[in-house]
Amino acid sequence: MTNNYFDLIDQTFYFPQDGFDIENGYLLFNGIPLIHLIRKYGTPLRISYLPKIRSQVKRARNMFARAMNTSGYSGKYYFCYCTKSNHFRYVLEEVLELGADLEISSSYDIDLIRSLYKKKKLNKDITIVCNGFKPENYLSKIADLINDGFHNVIPVCDNFHEVDYYEKNVKGEVQLGIRIATEEEPNFEFYTSRLGIRHSQIVQFYQEKIASNPRFKLKMLHFFVDKGIKDSLYYWGELKKAIRLYCELKPQAPDLTAINIGGGMPIRNSLGFEFDYKYMVKEIVKMIQDACEEAGIPEPDIYTEFGKYTVGESGATIFSVIAQKQQNDSEMWYMIDNSLMTTLPDTWGIGERFILLPINKWNNDYRRVNIGGLTCDNSDYYNSEVHESQVYLPTISPNDEEPLYLGFFHTGAYQDAISGYGGIKHCLIPSPQLILIDKDEQGNLVDWVHSEHQTPESMLKLLGY
Ligand SMILES: Cc1ncc(COP(=O)(O)O)c(C=O)c1O
Known part of the structure; x- marks a missing residue:
């Protein structure tokens, strides 16, 4: 029996599935090669895929139209x-x-x-x-x-x-x-x-x-x-x-x-x-x-x-794992380059779970981990999924050339509003940059920066410095 991350996901769920697939060892989200965006813009990254918003509006209308038509x-x-x-x-x-x-x-x-x-x-x-x-x-x-x-x-x-x-x-x-x-x-x-x-x-x-x-x-x-x-x-x-x-x-x-x-x-x-x-x-x-x-x-x-139905599935939030810390025999922490508590506040406030998948290293072994954010807050962590009270991710080695990238998916609703996108947040952890993605008339993906990484100057200004 193999023990790599791909097999774990493939054996636990039906995979690939709507919106998620693997190409050359990297995760695609709605056909978007996320690794290209990461290489182009860096992390942390908040992305919004506009065609999904449109398709959700149409889907809701179709469902009601069908139900109403069939029942007269x-x-x-x-x-x-x-x-x-x-x-x-x-x-x-x-x-x-x-x-x-x-x-x-x-x-x-x-x-x-x-x-x-x-x-x-x-x-x-x-x-x-x-x-x-x-x-x-x-x-x-x-x-x-x-x-x-x-x-x-x-x-x-x-x-x-x-x-x-x-x-x-x-x-x-x-x-x-x-x-x-x-x-x-x-x-x-x-x-x-x-x-x-x-x-x-x-x-x-x-x-x-x-x-x-x-x-x-x-x-x-x-x-x-x-x-x-x-x-x-x-x-x-x-x-x-x-x-x-x-x-x-x-x-x-x-x-x-x-x-x-x-x-x-x-x-x-x-x-x-x-x-x-x-x-x-x-x-x-x-x-x-x-x-x-x-x-x-x-x-x-x-x-x-x-609300959530319209815009939630259009969003994803991507972090890099910047270090791993073994804090006792069984607890391994993957430290990310931003905060879960401030960037995905529902994970902390109401225990919301999102689809969590690595962008790369699907062929590595997997292990149980806790994901830790950069604030000093005890509550800035993520370590359970909807189907089980633990998180498994690919193993990493300090010698890896490419860090492990983690994607939290379907984060398009409420997170920016509740975190106060671009405002002052816990431990001055900034908002990630926001990238929009659409399809042009030929059906090709196009991406552009909506908001840059939040700068120290913008924070100091809000704080009166
Ligand atoms: C009155 C009202 N309508 C609609 C919504 C949207 O809910 P959802 O985003 O779950 O669709 C809310 C959310 O709080 C609400 O309070």
């Missing part, structure tokens, strides 16, 4: 991109080019929308679903957008008082949404999400605050389970409750035409990941359809706000 569903599907998952302009421009609508969460998102409007990347017909608890600066920018003629802005009410601001400050009609505060999973630290209005108070809220005001139109019921879309009793139970509430509200709320099921569509976080996307979408559509049929009401349009 009469409502429409609207794909909104959840901006908080990745705010970079190149992402927004990709999704807007495909006609996506947007879901936003803060006042600063509206500055971003104004900037895209100025550049003619969107127009006033776009649907903008405004979520979140809204301080005055957010409320006032929402009101300004509506007053300026963005006629498909939908503030989703998070509490009873939000509408008072719109009543005073919006000149014409306001299309509103209501967010249902979902119950958390039974093993969570609290019972009900702080986001949204309690399920039991929504009908009262509608009657007291919306139905009584002729300028208010309730258009959307919003529901989002933070733990994501899963084939679990918990998910189906929460969805069923939301649909029942829609059926109860609809006869009293003639303008209600949309149910928004939020984000939470999962992405591949392991080579062994299995999720039947088509089945889930079909079941969601069917559950809404059956409930509406039983209640004798028209089927609503379905909105989604997929």
